[in-house]
Every structure is written in C-alpha cells, then in structure tokens.
Amino acid sequence: MSKTASVTVIGLGPMGQAMAHAYLDRGYRVTVWNRAPARADALVARGAVRAASAGEALAANELVVLSLTDYDAMYAVLGGADPAALAGRVLVNLTSDTPDKARAAAAWAAERGATQLTGGVLTPPSGIGSPDSSTFYSGPREVFEAHRAALEVLSAADHKGEDPGLAALLYQLNMVMFWTALTSYWQAVAMAGAHGLKAADILPYAKNALDLTRFLEFYTPRVDAGDHTGDVDRLAMGVASVEHVLHTATDAGVDGALPAALLGIFRRGMAAGHGADSGSSLVEVLKRPAA
Numbered sequence: 001m002s003k004t005a006s007v008t009v010i011g012l013g014p015m016g017q018a019m020a021h022a023y024l025d026r027g028y029r030v031t032v033w034n035r036a037p038a039r040a041d042a043l044v045a046r047g048a049v050r051a052a053s054a055g056e057a058l059a060a061n062e063l064v065v066l067s068l069t070d071y072d073a074m075y076a077v078l079g080g081a082d083p084a085a086l087a088g089r090v091l092v093n094l095t096s097d098t099p100d101k102a103r104a105a106a107a108w109a110a111e112r113g114a115t116q117l118t119g120g121v122l123t124p125p126s127g128i129g130s131p132d133s134s135t136f137y138s139g140p141r142e143v144f145e146a147h148r149a150a151l152e153v154l155s156a157a158d159h160k161g162e163d164p165g166l167a168a169l170l171y172q173l174n175m176v177m178f179w180t181a182l183t184s185y186w187q188a189v190a191m192a193g194a195h196g197l198k199a200a201d202i203l204p205y206a207k208n209a210l211d212l213t214r215f216l217e218f219y220t221p222r223v224d225a226g227d228h229t230g231d232v233d234r235l236a237m238g239v240a241s242v243e244h245v246l247h248t249a250t251d252a253g254v255d256g257a258l259p260a261a262l263l264g265i266f267r268r269g270m271a272a273g274h275g276a277d278s279g280s281s282l283v284e285v286l287k288r289p290a291a
C-alpha cells in the first residue's frame with residue numbers, strides 16, 4: 001500500500017462514490033463528505049467515516065480527493081472551511097473545468113498552504129479501480145510521485161507536467177473530440193432511422209468511420225508544418241460533401257443543426273481563400289473566433 005493508507009474523498013457523485021469504493025476495496029481508511037449526506041450512506045455501511053463537515057474531512061487526511069461538478073463547487077465546499085484545515089493538504093482535484101480555473105485553484109490552494117494535483121479522468125465511474133483506465137495529472141512531480149500508489153488505486157496515473165492547467169487542458173481536448181464524434185454518431189443514427197435503419201444496421205460502418213487513425217497520422221505532420229496542400233483533398237470538395245449531408249438530413253425531416261454548423265465552418269474557410277487547400281486549412285480558420 002502507499003505511504004498514504006488513508007484518504008479523504010469530498011464529492012460523492014457517481015465518480016466520487018466509485019473512487020471511495022475503490023479505496024475501501026484496497027483497504028484504505030476512507031473519510032467522506034458530501035453536501036447531500038445520504039450519498040455517503042452505502043460507503044459508511046462499508047466502513048467509511050462520515051465527516052460532519054468539509055473542514056472535518058480535510059482535517060482527517062493529508063491526501064484529499066475532490067470530485068465535484070466544477071471548480072465553483074470546489075470553492076463553495078472548501079471556501080467555507082477553516083482555512084487552517086487546508087494547510088499541508090494535497091488536493092487531488094479530479095473535478096473537470098477549464099485550464100485557467102485549474103491554475104487559479106492551484107494558486108488559491110497554495111495561498112492556504114495546500115498543494116493541488118490536477119487530474120483529468122478518462123473513464124466513466126465503471127472504469128474507476130481498473131489499471132486499464134487512465135487519468136492525466138499535472139502539478140508538482142514530487143507530490144505526484146509521493147502519492148503515486150494511492151492515485152493508482154483509481155486508475156493508471158500519467159503525470160504530464162508541472163503546469164496545474166495542463167491536465168485540465170488535455171482533458172478538455174479529449175472531451176471536444178469525444179463529444180463531437182459521439183454526436184456525429186447520434187446524427188447518423190437519427191438519419192438512418194428516418195430511412196428505417198436501426199443503429200445495429202449501421203454499427204460496422206460507424207466503427208469504420210469513427211476510426212480516424214490513418215487520417216490523424218497523415219495530417220499531423222502536415223498540420224504541424226503548416227502544410228495545407230490540397231493534393232489529396234480540397235476544402236471546396238468538403239463543402240459540397242457537407243451540403244449533401246445536410247440535404248440528406250433535412251430531406252428526411254431530420255434535424256440539420258449539426259451539418260449546418262459544419263457547413264458554416266467550411267464556408268468560412270472558403271471565404272478565407274482556402275477552397276483549393278486541404279480541409280486541414282480549417283485549423284487556421286478555427287484558431288480565431290468567428291467574426
């Protein structure tokens with residue numbers, strides 16, 4: 001077991017509950033606190049200690065795992081506690097939010113004598129406790145290493161750097177790809193359904209379409225070199241293709257908001273003079289907010 005054989009978990013939504021259960025499974029002494037106390041009941045029945053307040057939960061252990069909705073919730077919870085309770089604590093903040101908020105929270109913690117390790121958890125609650133799941137961490141490496149074994153109870157632990165915003169950034173990059181890709185699948189299912197096809201009918205094609213590995217490997221070195229040569233694809237072709245998608249959706253009475261949004265981005269690329277360039281030129285368009 002790690003140097004820290006005891007841990008506090010604050011925030012017992014589905015993630016925090018899974019984390020506290022994982023620590024109990026591994027024999028840790030676990031102190032828990034949640035705004036709605038009933039969410040701790042099953043954990044207390046397994047031997048967890050219910051803290052009477054967030055301050056008491058902080059006082060119980062050096063290592064404090066935070067699993068809250070966002071950083072505003074963190075300030076609501078920790079800001080009300082006696083500031084002295086934060087001194088010397090390692091706050092493993094597995095709350096997702098923006099990189100800037102993670103950096104501000106790390107500074108806020110440091111002003112109170114605590115250290116934040118920011119985490120970005122890449123698994124749903126069902127994956128907590130498995131070494132096949134992973135979590136990005138950033139913050140002081142020596143603090144990460146000192147608590148590595150305790151962090152690895154939750155998932156594989158991958159330290160990415162000292163900047164407390166980095167883990168949050170990598171998590172958000174993961175999320176923008178995850179949500180847009182998954183929503184593209186929901187769009188395809190809706191369009192298929194309008195033609196009498198079920199999700200199961202399109203599963204093989206969906207798996208193939210969403211495996212973008214060969215495209216990522218092809219475009220990555222070009223994009224990093226600023227090379228948007230239109231030798232294998234052209235943005236003008238992409239515009240025509242997305243128009244076909246939009247019309248296939250609307251002709252079937254299906255919502256067209258997603259392809260219309262795509263078309264808007266593609267047309268901005270055309271307006272910027274990228275019609276004969278690769279669709280990768282959209283990276284240049286997306287670097288700036290729409291006018």
Ligand code: NDP
Pocket residue numbers: 011012013014015016034035036039067068069070072073076077094095096097121122123124125
């Ligand atoms: P939930 O939003 O379901 O629960 C979060 C916790 O935050 C609850 O304990 C809730 O308390 C507490 N909370 C929210 N607002 C306040 C507040 N103002 N004051 C005090 N407590 C508050 O989140 P999850 O458990 O699903 O996720 C936790 C974090 O992990 C989130 O940041 C999420 O983005 C991230 N995450 C979640 C994944 C998932 O699949 N669920 C996957 C990867 C990351 P109460 O019970 O009293 O409402």
